[in-house]
Each structure stands twice: as structure tokens, then as C-alpha cells.
Amino acid sequence: MSEPILEVQDLRLHYLTRFGEKIHAVDGVTFELKKGEILGIAGESGCGKTTLVSGLLGLYIPPLHHTSGDVRIEGKSIIGMGVERNRKEVLGQKIAMIPQGALNSLNPTRKVKDLATDMILAHEEGADRKVVYDRLRERFGRIGLDAEHVLNSYPVALPAGTKQRVVIGISTLMNPKVVIADEPTSALDVSTQKAVIRLLFELLDQGIVSSMLFITHELPLLRHVSSRIAVMYAGEFVEHGTTEQVIFDGRQPYTRALMGSMLSAEPGQKSKKPIAIEGAPPNLAKPIAGCRFAERCPVARLDCPTTKQVLRIVEGREVRCKYAESTPQTVGNMGAGST
Amino acid sequence: MFKGLLKSPAFLFGAGLFVLTLLVAFVAPVFMNLDAKTRVGLAYVAPSSAHWLGTDHLGLDMLSRLVAGLRSSLYVGFLAGIVATIVGTLIGVYGGYKGGLLDDILTVLTNLFLVIPQLIVLILLSASLQEGRSRTLIALIIGMTGWTWSARAVRAQASTLRSRDHVSLARINGYSTLGIVVLHILPYLLSYVFMVFILQTAIAILSEATISLLGLGPYDSVSLGTILNDAIKSEALLDGAWWAFFPPMILVTVIAFSLYVVNTAMEGVFNPRLRK
Amino acid sequence: MLKEHPTLRHVFGRAGWYFLTFLVAGTLNFVLPRLGDANPVDVVMSKVSGNIDAKTAREKEEAYLKEFGLVEVDSAGKIVRDAGGKPVKASIVSQFVNYVGMCLSGDFGTSIHQYPKKVGEIIKTAIPWTIALQLPTIVFGWIIGNILGALAAYKRGVFDRLFYPLALLASAVPAFCFGILLVYLFAIRLEWFPAAGGYSEGLTQTLSWEFIRSASYYYLLPFLAIFIPVVGGQAIGMRSMCIYELGTDYVKYAKLLGIKENKILFYMFRNAMLPQLTGLALALGAMVGGSLIAEIVFSYPGLGLTILTAIQGNDYSVITGATLLLTVCVLVANFSVDVLIGFLDPRVAAGIARSE
Numbered sequence: 001m002s003e004p005i006l007e008v009q010d011l012r013l014h015y016l017t018r019f020g021e022k023i024h025a026v027d028g029v030t031f032e033l034k035k036g037e038i039l040g041i042a043g044e045s046g047c048g049k050t051t052l053v054s055g056l057l058g059l060y061i062p063p064l065h066h067t068s069g070d071v072r073i074e075g076k077s078i079i080g081m082g083v084e085r086n087r088k089e090v091l092g093q094k095i096a097m098i099p100q101g102a103l104n105s106l107n108p109t110r111k112v113k114d115l116a117t118d119m120i121l122a123h124e125e126g127a128d129r130k131v132v133y134d135r136l137r138e139r140f141g142r143i144g145l146d147a148e149h150v151l152n153s154y155p156v157a158l159p160a161g162t163k164q165r166v167v168i169g170i171s172t173l174m175n176p177k178v179v180i181a182d183e184p185t186s187a188l189d190v191s192t193q194k195a196v197i198r199l200l201f202e203l204l205d206q207g208i209v210s211s212m213l214f215i216t217h218e219l220p221l222l223r224h225v226s227s228r229i230a231v232m233y234a235g236e237f238v239e240h241g242t243t244e245q246v247i248f249d250g251r252q253p254y255t256r257a258l259m260g261s262m263l264s265a266e267p268g269q270k271s272k273k274p275i276a277i278e279g280a281p282p283n284l285a286k287p288i289a290g291c292r293f294a295e296r297c298p299v300a301r302l303d304c305p306t307t308k309q310v311l312r313i314v315e316g317r318e319v320r321c322k323y324a325e326s327t328p329q330t331v332g333n334m335g336a337g338s339t
Numbered sequence: 340m341f342k343g344l345l346k347s348p349a350f351l352f353g354a355g356l357f358v359l360t361l362l363v364a365f366v367a368p369v370f371m372n373l374d375a376k377t378r379v380g381l382a383y384v385a386p387s388s389a390h391w392l393g394t395d396h397l398g399l400d401m402l403s404r405l406v407a408g409l410r411s412s413l414y415v416g417f418l419a420g421i422v423a424t425i426v427g428t429l430i431g432v433y434g435g436y437k438g439g440l441l442d443d444i445l446t447v448l449t450n451l452f453l454v455i456p457q458l459i460v461l462i463l464l465s466a467s468l469q470e471g472r473s474r475t476l477i478a479l480i481i482g483m484t485g486w487t488w489s490a491r492a493v494r495a496q497a498s499t500l501r502s503r504d505h506v507s508l509a510r511i512n513g514y515s516t517l518g519i520v521v522l523h524i525l526p527y528l529l530s531y532v533f534m535v536f537i538l539q540t541a542i543a544i545l546s547e548a549t550i551s552l553l554g555l556g557p558y559d560s561v562s563l564g565t566i567l568n569d570a571i572k573s574e575a576l577l578d579g580a581w582w583a584f585f586p587p588m589i590l591v592t593v594i595a596f597s598l599y600v601v602n603t604a605m606e607g608v609f610n611p612r613l614r615k
Numbered sequence: 616m617l618k619e620h621p622t623l624r625h626v627f628g629r630a631g632w633y634f635l636t637f638l639v640a641g642t643l644n645f646v647l648p649r650l651g652d653a654n655p656v657d658v659v660m661s662k663v664s665g666n667i668d669a670k671t672a673r674e675k676e677e678a679y680l681k682e683f684g685l686v687e688v689d690s691a692g693k694i695v696r697d698a699g700g701k702p703v704k705a706s707i708v709s710q711f712v713n714y715v716g717m718c719l720s721g722d723f724g725t726s727i728h729q730y731p732k733k734v735g736e737i738i739k740t741a742i743p744w745t746i747a748l749q750l751p752t753i754v755f756g757w758i759i760g761n762i763l764g765a766l767a768a769y770k771r772g773v774f775d776r777l778f779y780p781l782a783l784l785a786s787a788v789p790a791f792c793f794g795i796l797l798v799y800l801f802a803i804r805l806e807w808f809p810a811a812g813g814y815s816e817g818l819t820q821t822l823s824w825e826f827i828r829s830a831s832y833y834y835l836l837p838f839l840a841i842f843i844p845v846v847g848g849q850a851i852g853m854r855s856m857c858i859y860e861l862g863t864d865y866v867k868y869a870k871l872l873g874i875k876e877n878k879i880l881f882y883m884f885r886n887a888m889l890p891q892l893t894g895l896a897l898a899l900g901a902m903v904g905g906s907l908i909a910e911i912v913f914s915y916p917g918l919g920l921t922i923l924t925a926i927q928g929n930d931y932s933v934i935t936g937a938t939l940l941l942t943v944c945v946l947v948a949n950f951s952v953d954v955l956i957g958f959l960d961p962r963v964a965a966g967i968a969r970s971e
Contacts, residue, residue, distance in 0.1 A: 057871070091873030105868035109886050109961050115869075122874045154961045170872065454633075455640045456900030456945055458907070459938045463647035466926060466934050545789055549908055552791065554926045571911065572927075576795065577810055579803045588792045596787045 003075070005211045006033035006056075006095075006178050011069035013055045016062065017285075024067070024284045025051040027235035030311075033178060033211040036204060040214045040226030040243070042258060046281045048235040049215055053180055056213070057095055058086040073177055093123050096176040096209075100183040102167040106155035113151035116170050123174055136173075142206075143169050143199055161192040168199060172209055179203070180213040185221065197225060219262040223247055231255045234282050234292040241317025251314050251324040253300075254293045291321070299328060343608040350608070353600030360594055364409040373403035382573070383580045393582040395566065396573040404561055405586050411562035412591070415478040415547045420540030422482025427489030427539070428532050432520055434490075435497025445490070453487040458549065460484045465555035472558040481546045488542070489535045496531055500524050530609045534602055541598035548591045563587040625957040633950045640942045645714050648931055649707070656680055685710070723936035727929065734936040737921060742940070744813055745917035748834065749906045752841045753899075760849025761891055765884050767850065768857030779854070785847025790905035794840035794912035801836060808836050811914035833915075840909045845902065852894060856887035889960055896952040900945050907941075 013026040025048045033039055043049055051064065058078045060066050071078050073094045081090065099105055107115055116136050121127055133151075140147040145165055155163060164184070172179060181200060185193040203209045214225050222229060222243075229246040231239040231254065239252040250256040279296035282288065291297070294304040307322055314324040321327070344350050367373070378398040379390060386393040392401035434445035464480050465472060500506060500523075509519050525532075550556055551564025552571070566587045570576060575583035656679045660672070677694060680686045686705050689695050695703045705713070717724060723734035763782070767775045788796075802810035809815075814829045860866065860883045869879050910919030918937055925933035 059870075087873045087875070091871060093873065097871050099864070099868055099871060101864055102868075104864040107865040107869065107882055107886070109889075110882070111961075118869075118874050118878055119872045122872070122878070156962060167868075450632075451636055451639055453897060454636050454900060454946065454949055455643070455942060456904050458900075458904035459942055460643065460647065462922065462926070462934065463644065463938055464650070466929075466931065467648040467650045469929075548789075549791070549904070552908060553911070553923055571923075576798055576912070577803070579799075581799060584795055585799070588795055592788055592792050595789070599787055 002034060004032040004034050005074060007070070007072040007075075008032070008056070009070045009072070011052070011055055011071060012067035013051055013060075014065055014067050015051075016065060021285050024287060025064075025235055026055055027284070027287060028069070029232075029235075029237055031230060031237065031240060033213070035210050037228065038204070038212045038214055038226050040216065040222045040229040041232055042216070042222055042229060042246075042262070043232035044258070044281060047232045048284075049232055051235075052232070053097065053182065053213075053215070056178070056180065057097060058090045088123060092119060092171070092176065093174045094176055095178040095180070096171045096174070097180045097182060098168055098171045098184050100186065102184065103160055103163050103187055105167055106163060108155055111152060111154055112158075112166055112170075116151070116173060119170055119173055139173065140166075140169055143202075145169070160188060161195065164188060164192065164196055165199060168196070168203070172203055175208050177210045178213065179209040179211075180215070182215045183217070185216075185218075193221075197221070200225075217262065219247070219259065222262075231258060234287070235284055236292070236320060237311065237318070238293065238320040239317065240311070245315070245317045249315075251317070251319040251327050252293075252321045253297045253327055256327065257298070299323070344605065347604045347608060349600055350604035353597045353602075353604060356593060356597035357601065360409065360590065360597070361413070364406060364413055367406060373406050374400065383575055383578065383583060385580075386582050392586055393580070395583060396569045396575070401582055401586070404566060405563075405590070408561045408563045408566050408587060409590055411474055411557065411560050412544055412547055412564065413594070415474050415481070415557070415562065416540050416544030416594070418475065418478035419481035419485065419543035419547065420536055422479060423486040423539040423543060424489055424532065424536040426483065427486035427535070428493045428528075430486070431490040431493030431495075432497045432524060432528070433516075435494035436501050436520060436524055437516065438498065438501065442494075446494075449487050449490045449494075452484065453491075457484045457546065461546065461550050462553065462555060465550060470558050472556070474557045474560050474562070477547065477550070477557050478543075481543050481550070485539065485542060485546060489532075489539055492535055493528065493532065496528055497524060500527055530605075534605045534609065537598050537602045537605070541595045541602070544591065544598075545595050548587075563591050622957050626954050629950060629953045629957070633946050633953075637943065637946055640946070641715075641718070641939065642711075644935055644939045644942065645711055648935055649710075656685065718939070723939070724932040726925075726933050727931060734932050737933055738918070738937055738940060741916060741918050741921040741937075744915060745907075745910065745919070746944075748837055748910065748915065748917060749841065749903065752838055752906070753845060753902055756842045756845030757849050757891075757895060760846035761853040761884075761888065763846065764850035764853025765857045765880075765887065768854045768861065769880060769883070775854075778850070782847045782850040782854075785843050786851050787847075788844060789908075790841055790844050791908040791912050793844055794837070794909040797836045797840050798912060809833050810836075813916040837909060837913045837915050840912070841906045844905070848898075849891065853887060853891055856890055857883055860887050885959075889956065892952055892956050892959070896949050896956070899948050899952070903941065903945055903948075 008029055008031050011026055011029045012024065015023040015025055017023065027048075029052060031039070041049055041052075054060075054064055055066070056071055058071070058081060061083075066079060069079075073090075078086070078090050078094070106112070110118075113133060113136055117129060117132050120132050120135070136151055137147040140150060143165055145162065150158065150162060150166060155166075158166065168184070179200075184200070185196050188196065200212065204212060214222070216222050216225075226243050228241065229239075229243055230237045231246060231250070231252065233254050239246055239250055239255040246255060247259055250259055282292050282295070288294075288305060290303075290305040290307050291300070291309045294300045297304065301323060304322070309320045309322060311318045311320045312324075313319075314321075376399070379400050380394045380398050382394060382396050382398050384390070384394045384398075386401075390400050390402065392405060395401045395404055430445050430449065434442040434449075461480060461484060464484075465477070468476065506519060506523050509523050514522070547556065547562060548564040548567065551562050552567045554568050554572075556562055556565045556568065564587075567584055570580075570583040570587075573583075656676060660676055660679070677686070680694075686694050686703060697703050721735065723738070726732045726734050726737055763778065767778045767782075798810050801808045809832065813833050814826060815833075866879060866883065869882060907917075907919035907922070910917045911923050914920060918941060922934060922937050924930075925937065
């Protein structure tokens with residue numbers, strides 16, 4: 001079955017400021033997610049990741065507005081639904097999010113089973129509570145928790161690792177087709193991180209979720225988890241390819257710079273110094289006609305700021321750079337032989 | 340730090356209002372003939388051009404009595420505020436910094452005073468003092484019963500400072516508790532303590548008005564509260580003699596309100612820095 | 616058994632604490648009035664003496680001293696005298712023992728101002744009025760104030776912009792000022808409502824329909840005088856709490872899960888209510904005090920007026936009796952709120968100790 005689970009077509013989203021300005025936070029994003037795929041999304045803060053996620057969830061709450069483009073889950077578009085329909089049919093049901101800072105996401109005055117039941121009842125009105133409880137017990141047991149104990153506890157009584165699992169469990173209760181994991185391991189120690197990642201893989205393997213979007217700042221995680229990676233900058237994807245391609249052989253200068261700055265102390269990499277990318281992301285109220293990265297690009301040419309850049313296939317991946325074929329290996333320090 | 344205050348419109352409004360009442364209390368008498376001791380007419384004569392606020396229950400000029408009462412109330416409130424702040428800060432700082440058994444004991448003490456209504460203690464104390472009730476004494480007992488609020492507030496702040504590096508360093512270097520408290524903790528709490536003081540003064544002024552209204556205020560002096568008590572006793576309220584109770588009431592509200600506004604404004608300017 | 620029920624443990628703990636507080640309050644109630652030189656007997660004597668000769672006066676004085684427990688009494692009930700024949704003053708300790716004994720048997724002594732009426736009698740008629748006024752007012756004021764505050768935080772917009780300054784004003788004005796304002800406006804000027812008292816003169820305090828109607832009529836202004844400031848104060852606090860709760864991670868997460876808006880509002884209210892309840896417990900003493908003053912403004916026949924009259928008449932017995940009773944009421948109310956918090960706060964249910 002090669003029908004894509006998630007299709008995003010030229011999605012454009014904007015924020016309306018108090019002064020009537022339109023900030024084009026997501027400016028034409030297109031990609032697909034097939035069953036079993038994990039797409040990693042990398043980018044600096046302010047690149048539009050968070051807005052993109054809101055758009056995928058259908059959360060168009062002012063000042064965020066949908067400009068144009070489509071988001072389809074299993075072939076059905078989720079654009080243009082009202083707030084109520086979106087809440088009932090999309091959020092948590094078709095596409096779910098595991099938020100950043102999941103540890104504070106559980107209502108302290110609600111027992112775990114009550115919160116989980118609230119979630120189920122929000123989508124399946126009138127469900128029988130006993131039936132729901134059995135379902136919760138089964139699911140929580142499946143994800144490796146002591147179901148009886150955890151379900152009847154208040155969040156305050158649970159350790160961090162358990163809470164993270166609970167959040168993952170609740171988010172995926174309705175077997176969403178797409179799950180978005182936003183920095184799911186940032187506040188955890190290494191062994192718990194591994195357990196959480198393993199859990200996410202299991203969910204995918206068991207078919208509880210069908211596909212995943214993984215957002216992270218950590219390079220080793222990105223590499224370990226994703227089958228494909230998309231690099232986002234200034235509201236657009238600037239490179240989209242397989243993990244190997246994007247991490248080790250990025251063609252967009254920004255990709256290489258980003259990967260270089262995400263370098264961590266992995267064995268063999270210690271000799272390479274991370275390079276911070278100078279400058280700041282551009283103003284998205286009035287995007288320039290040409291390459292948005294041009295003013296910070298170490299190998300920018302004279303016509304880069306004025307030439308419209310489109311995504312094109314270069315060496316088996318999508319790149320948004322006119323001179324992608326000749327991106328020097330020295331950029332970003334990931335190339336062989338450079339120090 | 341203070342520049343931020345001067346830019347806050349709330350602060351300027353509140354402080355301005357308060358300064359206005361101070362002016363009325365202390366500067367006005369210099370320019371106007373405010374004789375609060377001579378009978379000028381019958382009881383509760385309505386306001387006229389000669390006596391802007393009419394007369395009170397003894398036939399004395401109400402305006403003069405009001406200004407004199409304002410001075411007393413301000414004095415009592417201020418003094419009580421100082422006492423309450425000092426006592427509360429000491430208890431709060433020591434408990435918050437030291438922690439452990441001392442903290443527990445002080446907390447129990449604080450909660451005792453918190454739950455037992457201050458008004459009740461004030462009534463019992465004042466009643467027993469009878470003619471000995473001077474303004475200063477009243478101020479002292481208001482201060483000695485109203486410190487619980489500042490103790491709680493300061494304690495919370497002090498306990499967050501306990502774990503700061505410079506404090507730990509001082510402790511390792513053998514500073515005495517007193518030394519640490521004075522040199523390393525209090526300076527950081529100064530702006531907070533000042534805010535607490537403003538609030539305690541406002542509360543103290545209300546307490547004084549309340550206790551005086553009951554008839555247990557300063558024995559021989561006039562205060563805003565005692566004017567209200569006179570009004571109640573002589574049923575001025577029922578006779579519609581508005582000049583007998585509105586002016587003191589409005590003054591009490593204005594003073595308390597202005598101080599609350601100042602406190603809120605200060606909180607807006609100072610607090611972000613004090614949070615962990 | 617207690618180990619398995621942290622909530623019960625909490626209740627027992629609080630009960631113990633409040634009992635301790637009661638002991639301290641009771642002792643204070645005894646000690647404080649006796650700090651000065653006030654001698655109740657002198658006050659009574661000054662009323663009674665007049666045309667009696669010295670011998671009768673002395674007999675009367677000794678009788679009063681005995682009645683007020685100020686002299687030592689032997690087992691036969693006769694006054695103990697020293698070598699010179701003068702009555703021996705009771706030590707402070709035996710006075711205290713006497714005091715405790717009397718309180719336990721429910722005898723609060725004899726009024727001085729209204730001698731020989733018993734203190735208990737005087738207070739008994741006043742207490743129902745105070746409770747009938749203050750209890751519903753504070754309870755409803757708290758509930759309505761919190762609901763309005765939550766609404767303002769959730770709706771924001773025009774409602775909030777109108778409501779917030781009004782609530783701020785209502786919370787800043789002391790209760791007695793409100794009382795004075797209401798009396799002047801509605802009773803004196805507009806004459807819509809009565810200015811003083813609890814019921815029409817001439818009616819007896821029975822549960823007749825006529826009496827209840829009259830009492831309700833007199834009830835309204837005092838009710839408003841206390842109700843409005845309480846609502847204002849609670850609304851301001853609740854509004855801040857709710858605004859904070861609405862910005863928390865767990866609310867964001869609940870929205871992400873698709874949980875219904877009503878449910879989320881329920882979360883917000885439930886979580887904001889706990890600190891509000893705690894605040895109530897802390898403020899109860901002050902609320903009751905303020906309400907008493909409001910009662911006085913209306914000459915409402917409750918404890919406030921009783922205390923005022925007692926103060927004006929130097930009636931120490933009534934003062935101490937009334938204050939003791941008031942303190943007990945405040946302690947009971949505080950305890951009730953604490954128990955309520957114990958049941959609603961999941962941290963208690965989870966067995967984690969609540970720090971004060």
C-alpha cells in the first residue's frame with residue numbers, strides 16, 4: 001500500500017499582527033508521509049516548525065490563518081473544517097501531538113484515567129466508562145506501564161519517565177494516523193530517552209500509529225530516528241532527502257551549516273568544531289524575492305538574493321538552491337578532510 | 340530601578356494621591372485657620388462658606404477636626420506599619436533563612452496570629468487599656484497584631500535566597516546568622532520589604548479606623564475613625580448629616596486605595612526581578 | 616487505618632491544630648482584658664451606688680466581687696478574709712481556673728452594663744442575626760465572585776474591560792464604607808430601604824410570615840454592603856488565577872488532544888479554586904471583622920451591635936464572651952474550609968504532606 005498517509009500540498013500560513021501585517025510563517029511546504037515513515041524536521045527556532053505543526057493539526061486559531069494549500073490525511077482534506085469539527089474529528093483522532101515539555105502537560109488535579117477518559121469521550125461521545133477503562137488498561141499495559149497503578153494515580157505521584165510514557169499513551173489513544181513528536185526527550189536522562197524512542201518505534205511497528213513527524217535539535221537523535229529529514233528555513237523546506245543525504249551530504253549551504261552547528265560530542269567528531277550560523281532568520285512580513293538564506297550564506301553569489309529559488313531534485317533529493325551542485329565541502333564542516 | 344517606577348502611570352497616580360493627603364494634613368494648617376478646639380456653633384450645623392464642612396457633634400469646626408484627625412490616622416498608620424513590617428520581616432527572614440525547627444515554630448506562631456482575628460485581639464487589648472489609649476499605644480498594638488502578613492511574604496522570599504551562592508559562601512566562611520541576614524539577605528529584600536511596608540501601612544490605617552469606629556481608638560485625640568464613631572453615636576447618619584461621616588470615610592478609602600495602587604505598581608516593576 | 620487515608624490524616628491534623636489555636640485564643644481572651652486596671656466591679660458599683668450607706672455598699676461590692684470571681688471563696692461559698700477582715704483577692708491562676716470552668720459549663724458570666732442579665736442571654740439573641748447575615752453573604756459572595764472572575768478571565772474582551780475596574784473598586788472599599796454609602800443613598804436620600812435595625816419596630820421575633828418579610832426587607836442593604844466587596848475581592852483574585860491557568864501547559868495539551876472546551880473550563884476552574892479556598896481560609900478572620908463593622912453601621916441587631924454597646928458601657932463580661940464566641944466561629948469556619956481543601960486537593964489524596 002503506497003498511498004501516502006499525510007499529504008501536504010503547497011501549504012501557506014500567515015499570522016495577522018495587530019497592525020494588520022501578514023507574517024508568512026509557512027510559505028509553501030509540500031511533502032508526503034507514507035505508512036511507517038518517520039520524517040525528521042530540523043531547523044532553527046523561528047523557522048516555522050511550530051506554525052507548520054499547528055497547520056497540520058488544523059489549529060487555525062487567530063492570529064494564525066490559513067492562506068492557501070492543502071493538508072490531506074488518508075486522502076481527506078482537513079482544511080476548512082470548523083473549530084468544532086476539527087476538535088472532534090482531527091485533533092487526537094487523525095493526527096496527534098506529543099508536546100514539548102510533556103512532563104507539565106498532565107493536569108495535576110486529574111487522575112490519569114480521568115484525563116484519558118476525557119480524551120476518549122471528546123471523540124466518542126457516550127462511550128461506556130467501564131469499557132473505556134478496560135481499553136485504557138489494555139493500552140497502558142501494552143506500552144509497558146503498570147496500568148492499574150498508573151491509571152489511578154495523580155501525575156504528581158509518577159516519576160518523569162512514566163509521565164512521558166503516559167503522555168505518549170494518551171496522545172495515541174485514538175490510534176492517530178500521524179503523530180507529531182516535538183522534542184519528546186529533551187528533559188529526560190539518557191536511559192529514559194532510549195526507552196521513549198523505543199516506545200515510539202514500537203507504536204509504529206504495532207500499527208498503533210501509522211506515520212510520524214519528529215522534531216528535534218539533537219543530531220544523533222535525528223539520525224537514529226528519521227528515515228527522511230526535511231530542513232526548514234524561513235517558512236520553507238530548503239532540503240528534503242534521506243537521512244544519510246541530508247546529514248552527511250547536504251547540498252543546501254544552510255543544511256550543511258545547520259548540521260555543523262548541531263554537532264555533538266560523538267566519537268570521531270571531537271576534532272570538528274561546531275560552527276554557529278551568524279545572523280538571524282529574515283523578516284517574514286516582506287519576504288525577499290530571492291534566496292532567503294542569501295544574506296547569511298557563506299557561499300552566496302551575487303544573484304542569489306534576487307533569483308527566486310525553487311525546490312529541485314539534485315542527486316536524489318530536493319534542494320532549494322540554484323548552485324546546489326557546486327556547494328563546497330568546506331561549508332558546515334561535515335565534509336571529509338576538513339578540520 | 341526607581342526610574343521604572345517613575346514611568347509607571349499607576350505609581351504616579353497612587354503616589355500623587357497619597358502626597359495630596361499628606362499635604363492636606365500637614366501643609367494646609369499652615370495656610371488656613373484650622374482651630375479644632377473652639378466651639379463655633381451648634382452640633383451638626385450644615386456646611387457653609389464659613390465652615391466648609393459644617394460642625395461636628397460638639398459644635399466644633401468639622402474641617403479642622405478632619406484635618407487633625409487625618410494627621411492622627413496617618414501617624415498611627417505609619418507607626419503601626421513600621422512596627423508590623425519590622426516584626427514581620429524579622430520573623431519571616433529568620434524563619435525563611437534558617438528553616439528547620441526554628442522555621443516550624445515561627446510558622447506555628449504566625450499561623451496562630453493569622454487565624455485569630457486581629458480585630459478581636461485589638462478589641463480585647465484596647466478595652467483593657469481604657470484611658471491609657473494613646474495614639475502611640477494604639478499604633479503599637481496594631482503593629483504587634485498585624486505583622487503576620489509580612490512575615491509570610493518575607494519568609495517565602497528569604498527561603499528562596501537561602502540557596503544562593505553568595506549566601507552559601509558566607510556560611511562556609513563562618514559568618515554568624517545575624518551577619519548573613521544583615522549583609523547578604525536583607526539587601527536583596529529591601530525593595531520587597533518596602534512594598535510590604537506600604538501594604539502594612541494601608542492595612543494599619545484601616546485597622547485604626549475600624550477600632551476607633553468601635554469606640555476603642557485613641558482616648559484623647561481625634562482620628563478619622565473617632566469622627567466616625569461620634570457620627571454613629573449621635574446618629575448623624577440617620578439625620579442625613581453627610582458631612583459628619585462622608586469626609587472621614589472618603590479620606591480613609593482614598594489613603595488605603597492610593598497605597599494599594601502604589602503597591603501594585605511597585606510589584607509590577609520590582610517583581611520580575613525577584614522571581615527565581 | 617489512618618495510614619491508608621491521607622485525607623483523614625489531614626483532617627485529624629487540622630482538627631488538632633485548631634484545637635491548639637482555640638486554647639491559645641481562649642487564654643488570650645482571658646489574659647488581655649485583665650492587662651489593664653479595668654475592674655468590672657467598679658463599673659457596676661458606679662451604677663448602683665447612690666443613696667446607700669457605706670456598709671450596704673461594701674456588702675454589695677463584696678457580693679459583686681464574689682460573683683465575678685475576683686475574690687477567694689472557700690468550700691462553703693463564703694468569702695475568705697485576711698487578718699484585717701478584708702476579702703482576699705483571688706490569684707490570677709484561680710481566676711483562670713474559674714474562667715475555664717465557667718466556659719465549659721456554658722456560663723459566660725453576668726453582664727455589667729445590663730446587670731443582672733446573663734451574658735449568654737444577651738449573646739443568644741444576637742448570634743442568629745449575625746450568622747443569618749454573614750454566613751450566606753460570605754458563602755454566596757465567594758461563589759459568585761469566583762464565577763465572575765473566571766468568566767472575566769475566559770471571555771476577556773469587552774466584559775473584562777468593564778468588569779475589572781468595577782471589581783477593583785469594589786474590593787478596595789472597606790465594608791463599612793460601603794455600608795455608609797448604601798445607607799445614605801438608598802435609605803436616607805431615596806428612602807427605598809430602612810436605614811437601621813433588623814426588623815420593623817413593634818414586631819416580635821417570632822417565625823411568623825410577617826416577621827420574616829419584615830426582616831428580609833431590613834436584610835437587603837446590610838447584605839449588599841458585605842456582599843459587594845467580597846464579590847469584588849474574590850473576582851479580582853480568581854481572574855488572575857484563571858488567566859494563569861489558561862496559559863499552562865496542561866491546558867494547551869488538553870486542547871491538543873481535542874478535549875471539549877467545557878471540560879477545559881472545568882479544569883481551569885477546579886485548579887484555580889484551590890488557591891482561592893486557601894485565600895478564603897486566610898481572609899476569613901478579616902472578613903468577619905469587616906462584616907461586624909458593617910452590621911454596626913446599620914444598627915443591625917447582631918454581635919457587632921452587641922459588642923459596640925458593650926464597649927460603650929464598659930461591659931467587659933459581654934465583650935469577652937462575645938469575642939470568645941466570635942473566635943470560636945471563625946475557627947470552626949476556618950476548619951471547615953481546611954477540611955474542604957483536604958477533600959478537593961489531590962496532593963492531599965496522594966498522601967503528600969501539605970505545607971502551610
